[in-house]
Amino acid sequence: MTDKVFEKAITKQFEFDEEVASVFDDMLNRSVPFYKEMQRLTINFALNFLEENDKVYDLGCSTASTLIELSKHSHSKLDLIGIDNSEAMINRAKKKAKAFGVDIKLINDDLDNISYENAKLILSNYTLQFIRPLQREKLVKKIYNNLRNEGIFIFSEKVISSNKILDKQYIDEYYEFKKTQGYSEFEIAQKREALENVLVPYTEEENKKMILDVGFDHCETLFKWVNFATFIAIKK
Ligand SMILES: Nc1ncnc2c1ncn2[C@@H]1O[C@H](C[S@+](CC[C@H]([NH3+])C(=O)[O-])CC(=O)[O-])[C@@H](O)[C@H]1O
Numbered sequence: 001m002t003d004k005v006f007e008k009a010i011t012k013q014f015e016f017d018e019e020v021a022s023v024f025d026d027m028l029n030r031s032v033p034f035y036k037e038m039q040r041l042t043i044n045f046a047l048n049f050l051e052e053n054d055k056v057y058d059l060g061c062s063t064a065s066t067l068i069e070l071s072k073h074s075h076s077k078l079d080l081i082g083i084d085n086s087e088a089m090i091n092r093a094k095k096k097a098k099a100f101g102v103d104i105k106l107i108n109d110d111l112d113n114i115s116y117e118n119a120k121l122i123l124s125n126y127t128l129q130f131i132r133p134l135q136r137e138k139l140v141k142k143i144y145n146n147l148r149n150e151g152i153f154i155f156s157e158k159v160i161s162s163n164k165i166l167d168k169q170y171i172d173e174y175y176e177f178k179k180t181q182g183y184s185e186f187e188i189a190q191k192r193e194a195l196e197n198v199l200v201p202y203t204e205e206e207n208k209k210m211i212l213d214v215g216f217d218h219c220e221t222l223f224k225w226v227n228f229a230t231f232i233a234i235k236k
């Protein structure tokens, strides 16, 4: 279904409710530049590190698109677990996984309440940005502690620039992108307002610092388009 959530006047903050969940795949494809390419890279890099029966968690799995694709491309059997605190998203994820005949454990809970024990790979594309900064650091520490040795964390985030002039150019460039995707100026402005204080982006450097501060040995940018970045972190 086509995303028309912000065509009408909005009075509340952005929420992952039934209305958003019902158009979410279209929303993400049209709102995240190179979403499919970012997802392809996530999966290819993940597969390089995975072996039979490895445990994989997707934090903020939404409609489970990434886990379904991962499962389709894997030659080994994986233990796939998706977590999302939006019931509407998890219900869609369950329907999609069933339709694709893919075995995924889908859990409707807050990321805080889950133990990621024995994980070989943790994925989290465009989700940490919705977690309050203090809690975000705590969650990343838990991710590090629960990953096995040589475990991998791949995550994507909307980012800002610490340079004011460039940051303004980032915003303008993204605005142009959204127009090419068929969003009107009104829809773009409304969504921006609804996301204010809900989506809290860091700079690329802040993201890397957060990762290294909790103990990861290595973190680098796998992919970046202006204000959208994918990172890979490795635990020794
Ligand atoms: N505290 C939380 N606990 C659990 N889930 C949460 C929390 N906060 C937000 N979410 C969930 O995180 C997801 C973020 S969307 C991820 C896209 C997906 N990764 C994809 O690649 O297709 C990204 C976006 O919409 O920009 C939503 O489904 C929220 O319900």
Ligand SMILES: O=C(O)C(=O)Cc1ccccc1
Pocket (backbone or CB within 6 Å): 027, 028, 031, 032, 158, 191, 192, 195, 199
């Ligand atoms: O659409 C936007 O304005 C964004 O900043 C990114 C985004 C994409 C999908 C859901 C929430 C935020």
